[in-house]
Amino acid sequence: MYQPRITSSSFFIGRNEPGLISFGSGQSDLLPPQELFSALPRAGYLKYGLIAGEPALREGVAKLYPGTRAEDFVITNGASEALDLTLRVLCERGGKKVLLTRPHYYSYPHNVLMAGMEPVFTELVNGRIDLADFAEKVQGVDAVIVNTPCNPTGCVEPVATLKAIEALTARLGVWLIFDEVYKQILYDGEHYRPSTPNVITNNSFSKSYSLCGLRVGFLHSYDPELVRQVIEMKTDTTMNTGLLAQQMALAALGTPPEYFAEQLAIWRARRDLCYAGLCDLGLELVKPEGAFYMLPKVNDPGRAVDELYFDHQVVVYNGEWFGALGHIRLCYALDVEKIKEGLERIGLWLKQRK
Amino acid sequence: MYQPRITSSSFFIGRNEPGLISFGSGQSDLLPPQELFSALPRAGYLKYGLIAGEPALREGVAKLYPGTRAEDFVITNGASEALDLTLRVLCERGGKKVLLTRPHYYSYPHNVLMAGMEPVFTELVNGRIDLADFAEKVQGVDAVIVNTPCNPTGCVEPVATLKAIEALTARLGVWLIFDEVYKQILYDGEHYRPSTPNVITNNSFSKSYSLCGLRVGFLHSYDPELVRQVIEMKTDTTMNTGLLAQQMALAALGTPPEYFAEQLAIWRARRDLCYAGLCDLGLELVKPEGAFYMLPKVNDPGRAVDELYFDHQVVVYNGEWFGALGHIRLCYALDVEKIKEGLERIGLWLKQRK
Numbered sequence: 014m015y016q017p018r019i020t021s022s023s024f025f026i027g028r029n030e031p032g033l034i035s036f037g038s039g040q041s042d043l044l045p046p047q048e049l050f051s052a053l054p055r056a057g058y059l060k061y062g063l064i065a066g067e068p069a070l071r072e073g074v075a076k077l078y079p080g081t082r083a084e085d086f087v088i089t090n091g092a093s094e095a096l097d098l099t100l101r102v103l104c105e106r107g108g109k110k111v112l113l114t115r116p117h118y119y120s121y122p123h124n125v126l127m128a129g130m131e132p133v134f135t136e137l138v139n140g141r142i143d144l145a146d147f148a149e150k151v152q153g154v155d156a157v158i159v160n161t162p163c164n165p166t167g168c169v170e171p172v173a174t175l176k177a178i179e180a181l182t183a184r185l186g187v188w189l190i191f192d193e194v195y196k197q198i199l200y201d202g203e204h205y206r207p208s209t210p211n212v213i214t215n216n217s218f219s220k221s222y223s224l225c226g227l228r229v230g231f232l233h234s235y236d237p238e239l240v241r242q243v244i245e246m247k248t249d250t251t252m253n254t255g256l257l258a259q260q261m262a263l264a265a266l267g268t269p270p271e272y273f274a275e276q277l278a279i280w281r282a283r284r285d286l287c288y289a290g291l292c293d294l295g296l297e298l299v300k301p302e303g304a305f306y307m308l309p310k311v312n313d314p315g316r317a318v319d320e321l322y323f324d325h326q327v328v329v330y331n332g333e334w335f336g337a338l339g340h341i342r343l344c345y346a347l348d349v350e351k352i353k354e355g356l357e358r359i360g361l362w363l364k365q366r367k
Numbered sequence: 368m369y370q371p372r373i374t375s376s377s378f379f380i381g382r383n384e385p386g387l388i389s390f391g392s393g394q395s396d397l398l399p400p401q402e403l404f405s406a407l408p409r410a411g412y413l414k415y416g417l418i419a420g421e422p423a424l425r426e427g428v429a430k431l432y433p434g435t436r437a438e439d440f441v442i443t444n445g446a447s448e449a450l451d452l453t454l455r456v457l458c459e460r461g462g463k464k465v466l467l468t469r470p471h472y473y474s475y476p477h478n479v480l481m482a483g484m485e486p487v488f489t490e491l492v493n494g495r496i497d498l499a500d501f502a503e504k505v506q507g508v509d510a511v512i513v514n515t516p517c518n519p520t521g522c523v524e525p526v527a528t529l530k531a532i533e534a535l536t537a538r539l540g541v542w543l544i545f546d547e548v549y550k551q552i553l554y555d556g557e558h559y560r561p562s563t564p565n566v567i568t569n570n571s572f573s574k575s576y577s578l579c580g581l582r583v584g585f586l587h588s589y590d591p592e593l594v595r596q597v598i599e600m601k602t603d604t605t606m607n608t609g610l611l612a613q614q615m616a617l618a619a620l621g622t623p624p625e626y627f628a629e630q631l632a633i634w635r636a637r638r639d640l641c642y643a644g645l646c647d648l649g650l651e652l653v654k655p656e657g658a659f660y661m662l663p664k665v666n667d668p669g670r671a672v673d674e675l676y677f678d679h680q681v682v683v684y685n686g687e688w689f690g691a692l693g694h695i696r697l698c699y700a701l702d703v704e705k706i707k708e709g710l711e712r713i714g715l716w717l718k719q720r721k
Binding site: 023026027038040041042044045047050051053054055056057058059060061062063064090091093094097101105120123124127129223224225226227228244245246248249250251252253254255256257258261 | 377380381392394395396398399401404405407408409410411412413414415416417418444445447448451455459474477478481483577578579580581582583598599600602603604605606607608609610611612615
């Protein structure tokens with residue numbers, strides 16, 4: 014059996030050899046709204062801010078969520094920290110098991126284990142949650158993480174599924190951690206956010222505004238005691254989220270809707286190009302409805318990652334890193350010319366492989 | 368017995384009633400070097416950075432530590448995150464017990480417990496580590512945290528003590544986590560950093576440059592595997608430390624020595640004023656040699672915190688929150704006039720109390 018030389022996405026970090034086409038790291042390649050930089054201070058103090066986040070920013074994000082209160086948000090170093098703090102608090106409260114989908118975002122199982130809990134899995138069927146299996150697996154867990162639009166599948170869960178999960182988890186008293194960082198990158202279908210008292214919402218400025226490196230995300234919970242516990246934990250771990258980053262995030266809330274419409278048109282064109290190209294190459298994949306990932310099936314993805322990188326200077330991620338055995342993940346946050354060139358190289362690789 | 372109304376420092380967060388004199392939050396009230404703001408970008412991308420931190424910043428901090436390599440540093444969201452990640456990694460490696468001094472920085476026991484380990488304590492004697500007790504308590508622990516200059520005592524450990532601890536922990540194979548965030552606020556004595564292979568150094572831009580709200584700190588370890596594990600964990604928790612903050616921190620490394628000399632003169636004058644004032648009021652305390660804290664003895668500190676706040680509009684922290692029973696902590700990061708006014712009010716309170 015082939016032993017992959019590349020065993021983790023961290024292998025690719027910092028690689029930008031000339032001629033490399035990277036379908037690797039999951040981030041926008043577009044410029045953030047440039048006027049946000051004007052929000053940065055030119056002078057002044059940088060004393061500690063409130064651990065929960067700047068009041069104006071919390072008020073701003075609360076307005077995006079009708080029925081919520083600013084004091085029930087915590088501004089975090091990206092949605093990743095929101096999830097890490099949430100899981101650690103749930104473990105402190107006695108949580109033992111967390112239900113994840115498979116495939117899932119790379120970090121989820123690590124986050125659950127690092128928080129001192131155990132992951133349990135429900136297998137996605139064609140990228141979608143299978144409600145029957147979900148209803149079985151959710152029994153006896155303390156929390157569930159649902160991510161839609163989904164990294165790495167690009168799938169969007171149907172509203173009916175999300176409503177069923179909302180009702181079921183609320184009835185069972187299971188926390189529903191709802192990760193909607195890609196909610197604004199939606200091509201088809203409708204985004205629905207569950208909002209029963211057991212829902213904890215995670216979101217971020219990283220994807221919608223092309224601000225990954227800024228590190229601003231947030232969480233919301235309807236349970237003030239959970240919010241208090243998260244703030245208390247953050248006091249001992251990272252304290253306030255960086256104030257410069259929060260100022261830029263606050264400015265981002267004023268971004269006009271046209272910005273998102275323009276970005277979405279770009280993403281959609283890339284999605285269409287990449288999807289058609291992979292289909293033409295004979296690869297089998299679900300058509301993504303959101304986010305900027307594709308997850309085609311390939312034989313021996315460990316070897317595929319190695320060959321594509323070493324022989325064709327194309328970066329793709331092994332689906333295994335996301336719980337997707339027999340798949341590779343492509344992030345198509347690349348300009349159209351690079352996507353075309355990348356598809357050609359993948360085509361060449363497929364030919365040579367046969 | 369008196370039941371305090373104020374039971375945590377978080378009670379004071381966000382309070383800035385007119386007329387309030389706050390010896391509370393531990394942060395500089397001075398302006399950061401104003402030219403640092405010019406380092407902020409006016410346009411551009413904000414894509415993910417390396418999880419370990421920007422190479423230029425790691426190279427810059429490595430130069431401050433002769434004998435270290437840039438790749439053995441990780442840039443973090445303040446020294447707090449550096450400690451949180453370090454302890455979580457040590458627990459993953461099988462660590463069970465961590466030796467702390469008592470008094471100690473507020474968060475330490477929480478950090479140890481949250482990481483899944485157990486704190487063990489050695490009592491400071493007049494603010495100093497008692498080597499005999501230390502040598503006894505260090506047996507069987509996996510790590511030790513030493514913080515000098517110390518929050519909340521303001522004491523600086525003698526070089527001989529630090530050398531003894533360095534040798535002992537190295538011999539025993541106990542990790543020595545060395546928190547030197549106040550190393551540049553030093554009035555008397557000498558700062559010595561242990562540098563055996565078991566030493567993990569934590570430092571921050573928060574205190575020296577008055578940049579608490581920016582959130583940039585770092586850790587260094589001589590063990591590349593530990594550094595790798597910290598980076599891997601940070602990939603799942605907060606990812607890269609905010610890029611804007613790192614750019615400002617990089618600029619801060621160019622701050623001329625006169626800046627620190629000027630700041631230190633201000634801190635020293637305040638230290639002298641506050642120490643003399645508290646002594647004149649008949650309070651018993653160790654004279655601080657670094658940082659910006661004093662830890663006088665008082666009867667019933669819970670009542671003292673309440674009375675000083677509610678009756679005299681003076682904020683002090685209960686030493687108990689730092690493991691210092693029978694003490695209150697004062698942070699004298701206040702201009703001279705406010706320190707004088709605060710001392711007067713404390714004098715009034717002492718008179719009324721008798």
